[in-house]
Amino acid sequence: MKRTLSILAAVLFIAALAAAGEQPARKLKVFISVDMEGVSGLIHWDETAQGGPDYPLFRRLMTEEANAAIAGALDAGATEIVVRDAHDSARNILPDLLRPEARLIREWNGPLSMMEGIDRTFDAVVFIGNHARAGTPNAVLKHTMSLSLYDLILNGVRLPEAGWNAAIAGYFDVPVVFLSGDAAICRQIREIVGPIETVAVKEGMGPAASMLHPARSQELIRKGVAAGLRDLKAGKPYKPAAPYKLELVFTDENLARRASLIPGVERTGERSVAFTASDFMDIIKYFRLARM
Ligand SMILES: [Zn+2]
Structure with missing residues (x-):
């Protein structure tokens, strides 16, 4: 009897192992919204606008920061990645230089704006190239959505664009796990959504800024995105209360x-x-x- 039981236990153990092996790999679907003002090295509006002499350089650096985020997501086991070009014309990221593991959303469409493409099937949101809200001291190219809006206040909380976009992600129950941009927006997003991974690629000094080298920024973004995604359970969707x-x-x-x-x-x-x-x-x- 004892021998029969031990054979039965061994059979059950092997069956359990086989079942575990047949399970599909864990899904990890990541949404990356990429703005431009908070990209490493960038300091002036001319550098963010089509037609500006240095725009070609900075759209390439924007693309490379998106690539760093894609690399970090892949390091953490991402199975599907969508990149949203979320600056100005929404036609900045160079499609041929973007890593082929991601899909790219270009042009404006509906009310989700910088978050167009997100839905409940995503597991995490990453923000790249962000900037602080209008009126923030020592912040690079601070503004809130447009230069004609001074404040966006949701349930009494003054939000930067990234905070508004976090609330859109929260509507779909998706947490924000990482943000890169200048030091001011890194502080602001943590005040709103909690202590997520951030990388400050520059620190404002009035209208000037002290910068990390773009290559160093990209290395830190890759590591930060991977760390944020590995700690997914710590991230809570940002959901202000109704009404x-x-x-x-x-x-x-x-x-x-x-x-x-x-x-x-x-x-x-x-x-x-x-x-x-x-x-x-x-x-x-x-x-x-x-x-x-
Ligand atoms: Zn922008």
């Missing part, structure tokens, strides 16, 4: 007047409006309309 209140403060009162024409929007001041909704997708759509 949601979005307050927008513009730089010009005419923009507030126009944004207040949408039914349900309250004009809260000379340059400000507020919109409340119980579905966060309504907030996302309203914001898209209000800043057109």
